[in-house]
Each structure stands twice: as structure tokens, then as C-alpha cells.
Amino acid sequence: MFAARFDPTKVFDNSQTNDEQEQKNVMIPLKRSRDVESEGESEDEDEDEDEEEQESVTNEADEVSDSESENESEHEETVANLENSDDDNDDDGKHTLVMSRFHQTLSLQENIQKQAKKETDLQKDTITDVQPSIDTIDTVETHELDYIPQPDIVRADMTVKSAIEESHSTAWINTKKVFYDSTMIKPFDEYKDELTPKLLQNIQTNFSKDTFPIQTILLDNILNVLNRSLKLTKKNLTRRIGDLLINASTGSGKTLAYSIPIIQALSNRTVNRLRVLIIVPTKLLIQQVFDTLNKLVKGTGIIITTAKMDQSLREENRKLQQSEPDIFITTPGRLVDHLQMKSISLKNLKFLILDEADRLLNQSFQNWCSELMTTIDKDKLDHLPGNVIKMVFSATLSTDTQKLHDLHLYNPRLFLTDSVKLYNLPNTLQEFNITIPTAKSMYKPLLLLHLFPLLSSSAKLIVFVKSNEASLRLATLINIILQKKNMIENISVNSFNSNNSRAQNRKLVTEFSETKANNYNISVLITTDIMSRGIDITNVTDIVNYDVPISSQQYVHRCGRTARAGASGNAYNYLVGKGEKKFWTQHVSNDISRDIDGLKPISWSKADEQGNLDEEGDIDMEKNEKAEDTESIENYNKIMDISDTEDSIYKDALNDLKEMALTK
Known part of the structure; x- marks a missing residue:
């Protein structure tokens, strides 16, 4: 009913009759194999080869080739025995062939492992033979790790540097x-x-x-x-x-x-x-x-x-x-x-x-x-x-x-x-550096307000900030505080910025510059660097760098709004924390040339920073050889003194400013 399955291990002769094909099928294996007996003999021969390899490494390849040739002869004998076997023993021949191929694989794996082991042992013997010669080498003196010596730094000649x-x-x-x-x-x-x-x-x-x-x-x-x-x-x-x-x-x-x-x-x-x-x-x-x-x-x-x-x-x-x-x-x-x-x-x-x-x-x-x-x-x-x-x-x-x-x-x-410096300041300009601790930086608008009473009567003050938004915000906040303290009638505070129309800014400048039309004791104009160049406003007594200028060039132009044409003027610089103070010293003040006969900058800071405290913590007058040292400390304390009432007013003003911003 079903066709006979093709067996690739058998080859049929088409010249014979069908009866003869049924009586006798000639079976030829596809690959050579060996039986268990031949495998045992090969293993004995392999053991002999191992002993010979230990005596002479140079003959190893020849012995392996002899072993392979003997295995091939054993395979030929096995194939011949299988070909001469009777028909009744066909099944036994098949099983013998499979087992022979299986044992052959195992034998080859064992030979590979033995070969690898021999090579490893040979390497160990070689290292052992060389080790005595290594021990004979004199030991090198060791020392701790250290930096590699570097050449000396080449310093520029002072004459070249000055040039x-x-x-x-x-x-x-x-x-x-x-x-x-x-x-x-x-x-x-x-x-x-x-x-x-x-x-x-x-x-x-x-x-x-x-x-x-x-x-x-x-x-x-x-x-x-x-x-x-x-x-x-x-x-x-x-x-x-x-x-x-x-x-x-x-x-x-x-x-x-x-x-x-x-x-x-x-x-x-x-x-x-x-x-x-x-x-x-x-x-x-x-x-x-x-x-x-x-x-x-x-x-x-x-x-x-x-x-x-x-x-x-x-x-x-x-x-x-x-x-x-x-x-x-x-x-x-x-x-x-x-x-x-x-x-x-x-x-x-x-x-x-x-x-x-x-x-x-x-x-x-x-x-x-x-x-x-x-x-x-x-x-x-x-x-x-x-x-x-x-x-x-x-x-x-x-x-x-x-x-x-x-x-x-x-x-x-x-x-x-x-001068060897980049820029120059008028010799009639007095600079004041006011250092503000980082903890009090949140009270900076209030500290600016504390500066106003220290100014001269009928002062004209220009305050420089970093942006239009800061100008508007600061002017509004100070006006709120002045109104709460009932000081709005004595101080005029306005914002000059690019958000205003040209007519509005022109009106602010005119009112600020006209002394006779100004009925206030102090006139304050809060602005950006838009007013730092080219605008000639007469009688500007003071300028305040509320925000530190980004460069010495910008600082020179800001200070140029006062002390013009030989007149006197003051510049107050608010420096918050060590970072701004360091920036001021290295990147702004270092580029400024000041006249020998001119006014020197004065620092307003705590007394202990100047070393002017006695054992009880009070100002030591003996250490203050200059009168301005004592005055600087007193003025600094006046600016930094914030009462509980002022703190409450300031926080209320901040809330009012926030509500005004939300309603707009």
C-alpha cells in the first residue's frame, strides 16, 4: 500500500531481477567506522604513544600520524567484515556501525583533551626550567610613587610685562x-x-x-x-x-x-x-x-x-x-x-x-x-x-x-x-564699596532706601540696575515702602527705561535735570545702561551701582554721569557676598586708573572685617587712625540696621507688589 522507504545506506543493482533483490541486498556504509574491539586496541596504542611523547616531544607528530594510519586500517577491516556478513546479521551490522561511530567520537574527544594536557604540562616544565635564571637577576630597588619632575615656570621679564x-x-x-x-x-x-x-x-x-x-x-x-x-x-x-x-x-x-x-x-x-x-x-x-x-x-x-x-x-x-x-x-x-x-x-x-x-x-x-x-x-x-x-x-x-x-x-x-590701565575716572569722583552679606541680600531694596538719608540735601541720584523689569519693579517697590512710611512727599522715585515712550522718558529727564522745578529733597531715577552713555544731565550728585556692572568699561560710563566737568560726585557700589566682591576686585577695579592726587575708594563693611574692634566688641578708636574709617563703620551700620517694624513694612510691600503684578 505504501512505497518502500529509501535507505541511503543501501545501493541496489538494477541488472538483477526483483527476486534476487528481495533475497540479497548489498549494503555499503557511507562512512568508515570501527567496532569496539578495534577501539580497545587503538586505546592501548594511544597509551604507548603517551609514554613515548613524554620521552621525546619532537616525535609527537609522527606518532599521532602513525596512530591515525593504524585506525584507518582497522576501519577497513571492519568494513570488510561487514560486507562479508550474512543477511541474518544485517541488523547486527547496523547497530555495530552506529556504536562504532559513537565510540570513535568519544575517542577523538579524549585524544584532543590529552593533547591539550600534554601541551600545558610542557609549558609548565619550560617555565620551571627558566625560573632559576630569573631568580639570579639582581633585585631592583623600589621606591614610592612620586610626581614626574616638571621644568621651571618661565616668568615674563618685568620690562616686557610693563610694555x-x-x-x-x-x-x-x-x-x-x-x-x-x-x-x-x-x-x-x-x-x-x-x-x-x-x-x-x-x-x-x-x-x-x-x-x-x-x-x-x-x-x-x-x-x-x-x-x-x-x-x-x-x-x-x-x-x-x-x-x-x-x-x-x-x-x-x-x-x-x-x-x-x-x-x-x-x-x-x-x-x-x-x-x-x-x-x-x-x-x-x-x-x-x-x-x-x-x-x-x-x-x-x-x-x-x-x-x-x-x-x-x-x-x-x-x-x-x-x-x-x-x-x-x-x-x-x-x-x-x-x-x-x-x-x-x-x-x-x-x-x-x-x-x-x-x-x-x-x-x-x-x-x-x-x-x-x-x-x-x-x-x-x-x-x-x-x-x-x-x-x-x-x-x-x-x-x-x-x-x-x-x-x-x-x-x-x-x-x-x-597710565598702564585701560580706563580712567575723574579725580573728583569718590567711590564707596558697600559689602552686603548674602543672608541680607533679600533686603537689598530696603538697604538702598537706607542710603538716601546719608546723601546730601537736594541730591540727584541715578540708580543703575541690570534690566527694564528690575527698574520698574524696584521703583514701584520703593514707592510702596515710602508711602507706608509717609515719606512719599520728600523723595521722588521714577523709572527711566526703554518700555516707556520717547515722550515719557524725555519728560522724566527734564523733570530730573531741572533743579528749580524739583520740590523734592531727593530725586531718584532708576534706569538701565540706556542712560550710561551720552546723556548730559547737569548736577547729578550721586550714582548707585545697584547691580554690579558686567565690565570695567560699563562701570566707567555709569560713573561718567556724575563728577562731570570738574564737579564732585559720588559712586556707591553694592556688592553682595564674596562672589561679587571678588568679581569687582579682579575684573572691574583692576582695569581702572585713578589719579594719584584724586580720591581713593572707601570700603563700607563691618568693623571686624577692618580689624577695628576692641576686646568688648566695640569700635576701637585707637585703631582708627583715619576719621573716615569710623564714619564708614557707622554709615554701614545705619544701612544694615533693619528693625522689626521695617521688616514688617517691607514684607507687606512685597505682597502688595505681587498683587499688583497679578492684577495687570
């Missing part, structure tokens, strides 16, 4: 330096032979009888060459003077310093052409520069035009084309707009003034610097270097080589004070 500090940057290496100091003050009458009578009269009437140091050094170096060039020939006027880089502190009279030479150069002009271009960073500074120039040009007929920003660009374009000015004051963004609209031509340009240059060069309004330089080269008939006198002014003049390179300077001269 590096003096140069500040590679930008000044090939620049001629002209130094000046605070003693260089002289009457303007000494320049009566070099200034027109009308200009000299306007200076003495509207400004001062005497010069400031930066004005003295510029007039001494420019006026003589300027007047000689105007009398002889104007062709090489710009190259005879060259470009000027002026590093002067804020409030030192920079605006008047560059205004006098340009008005003197334009005093004999016959036709109004754009000869002076003044670029400033902010809109507020435009009006300040315009007011200074307008006072100097009275009676001269010189035309001054500003980019007022209140007018549309199209209207300004129309006015500039109808009447070309002699002097144009603008900001970088509006300047590029007029250059693209061809509102002005720079064909006759002689002077290019950059006021607050470090801030201007950090701005990239429509790539204004390269746009201006390209237009000058295109409009000017003289394409050689030095075709325009560039006067670069700043209290923190940039030393970035790339930014200065973009100005295409020609034979520049650098005017700076004789």
Missing part, C-alpha cells in the same frame, strides 16, 4: 601716542591768535574761560597745522593732520574738544557744502551735540542739520536736497538710509567724527561702516588714503584691530592719559 600692559593691544603698536594728564589746563585766551574772535567769544560766553585737559592736548596738536594749511593750500589739509584717536573719560569735554577745530576750519567757507559728518549712537546724544555746536556757530552762518527721527525719511530727504548743510549729525541707521537715497553727497567731506566710537563700532545697522567707507571712496575725487580726517572719541576706546581696520585709518595718533 605689554602699556600697549594694551597690538592695534596700538605702530600708532604714535600722545599723552596728557589732568594738570594740562590753560585759559582759552592763549588761543586768541589761532581762533577767530567770534568763535573765542562764543566759547567763553557759553562754556568756560579755561580748557579741559583733553581740549588742551587737541588744540595744541591741531590748530597750528590746521590754520597753516588753510592759508597755504587746502589740497593736503587732511593728510597733514591725519586721523585722531582720543581716549578720554566721560564728562571730560570731548564734544567741545572736536567742535572747536571743525568750527574753526569752516569759519572762512563761502559756499555751504557737507564738510563735517558726526555720527552718534543714540537719538538723545544727537540733541546734545547739536546744542553744543549751535552755541559755537552763533554769528557765523554755518548750517547744522540733524536727523531728528521725528520726521519721516522722505521729508528729511527733501530738506537735505533743497539746502545742503555744512554739518550733519545722525545715527548709523539713518545715515545708511540717506546714503542709499542719495540725500547727501560726500564729495566735499573733510571731517568724520565718531562720538562714543566703541559703541558705534559694536553696532551693525545695515553694515553702516563699510557702506560709509564705500560711499566716501565713490564720491570723493581724491581716492588716495587720508582724504578725510577721522576723529574717533570714546571713554573706553575699542582696541579691536578688525573694527579699527574697517575705518581705513591714515597715519593715526592716539591721545590718552599716561
Whole structure:
């Protein structure tokens, strides 16, 4: 019924009949195998081989090959016996074949294990033979681990170090330096032979009888060459003077310093052409520069035009084309707009003034610097270097080589004070460093309020904070506290920030600057660094760095709001914890140059930090050789003294401020 299963171990001869196939089937194994007897014989032979291998390792391979050949002969005998067996013994042959293959596998595994064991024993014997020679080697002296010796630190020579500090940057290496100091003050009458009578009269009437140091050094170096060039020939006027880089502190009279030479150069002009271009960073500074120039040009007929920003660009374009000015004051963004609209031509340009240059060069309004330089080269008939006198002014003049390179300077001269420090402060500025423990940092607004009674009567105080939000929050919080303490009528606190409209900020500045219109004892203006540059507010008595400035450059501009034009002023620096104090010492104060004859910073801190306590913990007057030490400790205690009543008022004010924020 079912087909017979194919057995691969059997091969049938098709030439025989079916009967013969049924009687006898010739079986041929696929692989050779050996029976149990042959396996026993091979094991005995293997034992003999093991003994021989122990005597001679070199004959091992030959003996193994002999063993394999003998095993092959035994397999052939087994196959022959199976082939000659009868049909009745077919089943026994099958079982014998399977068992033979099984024992063969076991035998091979045993041989492999024995072979591995022999190799391991041989390695051990080799190591044992070599060990005596290792023991004969002299032992090396040991020692504890230590650091690898390092070469000595190479210290820079002091002369080289001082030279590096003096140069500040590679930008000044090939620049001629002209130094000046605070003693260089002289009457303007000494320049009566070099200034027109009308200009000299306007200076003495509207400004001062005497010069400031930066004005003295510029007039001494420019006026003589300027007047000689105007009398002889104007062709090489710009190259005879060259470009000027002026590093002067804020409030030192920079605006008047560059205004006098340009008005003197334009005093004999016959036709109004754009000869002076003044670029400033902010809109507020435009009006300040315009007011200074307008006072100097009275009676001269010189035309001054500003980019007022209140007018549309199209209207300004129309006015500039109808009447070309002699002097144009603008900001970088509006300047590029007029250059693209061809509102002005720079064909006759002689002077290019950059006021607050470090801030201007950090701005990239429509790539204004390269746009201006390209237009000058295109409009000017003289394409050689030095075709325009560039006067670069700043209290923190940039030393970035790339930014200065973009100005295409020609034979520049650098005017700076004789100091290795980066920046300078007025010698009439008194600095106070108030250290605040970290535990009392949460009372910082209240500690600012405690400073107000220590100020002079009718004080004008500008408080600098880090952001617009901080300005609004601090002003609101202090007003709430003043209202709760019934002091709101004596102190005026307002916030000047960029969130206010232009009209609101202008109104705040006007009210703050007008002393007669101010009926308060103390006027406080809380602001950001938006007011740290270019704004000339008269009679600012004090400034407070409520939040630490991020750099010495920023600190110089903040302090420049007071102690202007030789007047006195105070700067109070709130330093919270050791971190801000360390930052102040290493990154701000370290870059400041202070006059030897000027005022030195005073630290307000605890008495024990100054070592002025006696055994009972009171102030030891014998240790206080200077009167200001005792006064500093007393003022510090007044600022830090917070009563329980004030603490309660302060916390209530914080809650009120939080409710006001939630309702908006």
C-alpha cells in the first residue's frame, strides 16, 4: 500500500531481477567506522604513544600520524567484515556501525583533551626550567610613587610685562601716542591768535574761560597745522593732520574738544557744502551735540542739520536736497538710509567724527561702516588714503584691530592719559564699596532706601540696575515702602527705561535735570545702561551701582554721569557676598586708573572685617587712625540696621507688589 522507504545506506543493482533483490541486498556504509574491539586496541596504542611523547616531544607528530594510519586500517577491516556478513546479521551490522561511530567520537574527544594536557604540562616544565635564571637577576630597588619632575615656570621679564600692559593691544603698536594728564589746563585766551574772535567769544560766553585737559592736548596738536594749511593750500589739509584717536573719560569735554577745530576750519567757507559728518549712537546724544555746536556757530552762518527721527525719511530727504548743510549729525541707521537715497553727497567731506566710537563700532545697522567707507571712496575725487580726517572719541576706546581696520585709518595718533590701565575716572569722583552679606541680600531694596538719608540735601541720584523689569519693579517697590512710611512727599522715585515712550522718558529727564522745578529733597531715577552713555544731565550728585556692572568699561560710563566737568560726585557700589566682591576686585577695579592726587575708594563693611574692634566688641578708636574709617563703620551700620517694624513694612510691600503684578 505504501512505497518502500529509501535507505541511503543501501545501493541496489538494477541488472538483477526483483527476486534476487528481495533475497540479497548489498549494503555499503557511507562512512568508515570501527567496532569496539578495534577501539580497545587503538586505546592501548594511544597509551604507548603517551609514554613515548613524554620521552621525546619532537616525535609527537609522527606518532599521532602513525596512530591515525593504524585506525584507518582497522576501519577497513571492519568494513570488510561487514560486507562479508550474512543477511541474518544485517541488523547486527547496523547497530555495530552506529556504536562504532559513537565510540570513535568519544575517542577523538579524549585524544584532543590529552593533547591539550600534554601541551600545558610542557609549558609548565619550560617555565620551571627558566625560573632559576630569573631568580639570579639582581633585585631592583623600589621606591614610592612620586610626581614626574616638571621644568621651571618661565616668568615674563618685568620690562616686557610693563610694555605689554602699556600697549594694551597690538592695534596700538605702530600708532604714535600722545599723552596728557589732568594738570594740562590753560585759559582759552592763549588761543586768541589761532581762533577767530567770534568763535573765542562764543566759547567763553557759553562754556568756560579755561580748557579741559583733553581740549588742551587737541588744540595744541591741531590748530597750528590746521590754520597753516588753510592759508597755504587746502589740497593736503587732511593728510597733514591725519586721523585722531582720543581716549578720554566721560564728562571730560570731548564734544567741545572736536567742535572747536571743525568750527574753526569752516569759519572762512563761502559756499555751504557737507564738510563735517558726526555720527552718534543714540537719538538723545544727537540733541546734545547739536546744542553744543549751535552755541559755537552763533554769528557765523554755518548750517547744522540733524536727523531728528521725528520726521519721516522722505521729508528729511527733501530738506537735505533743497539746502545742503555744512554739518550733519545722525545715527548709523539713518545715515545708511540717506546714503542709499542719495540725500547727501560726500564729495566735499573733510571731517568724520565718531562720538562714543566703541559703541558705534559694536553696532551693525545695515553694515553702516563699510557702506560709509564705500560711499566716501565713490564720491570723493581724491581716492588716495587720508582724504578725510577721522576723529574717533570714546571713554573706553575699542582696541579691536578688525573694527579699527574697517575705518581705513591714515597715519593715526592716539591721545590718552599716561597710565598702564585701560580706563580712567575723574579725580573728583569718590567711590564707596558697600559689602552686603548674602543672608541680607533679600533686603537689598530696603538697604538702598537706607542710603538716601546719608546723601546730601537736594541730591540727584541715578540708580543703575541690570534690566527694564528690575527698574520698574524696584521703583514701584520703593514707592510702596515710602508711602507706608509717609515719606512719599520728600523723595521722588521714577523709572527711566526703554518700555516707556520717547515722550515719557524725555519728560522724566527734564523733570530730573531741572533743579528749580524739583520740590523734592531727593530725586531718584532708576534706569538701565540706556542712560550710561551720552546723556548730559547737569548736577547729578550721586550714582548707585545697584547691580554690579558686567565690565570695567560699563562701570566707567555709569560713573561718567556724575563728577562731570570738574564737579564732585559720588559712586556707591553694592556688592553682595564674596562672589561679587571678588568679581569687582579682579575684573572691574583692576582695569581702572585713578589719579594719584584724586580720591581713593572707601570700603563700607563691618568693623571686624577692618580689624577695628576692641576686646568688648566695640569700635576701637585707637585703631582708627583715619576719621573716615569710623564714619564708614557707622554709615554701614545705619544701612544694615533693619528693625522689626521695617521688616514688617517691607514684607507687606512685597505682597502688595505681587498683587499688583497679578492684577495687570
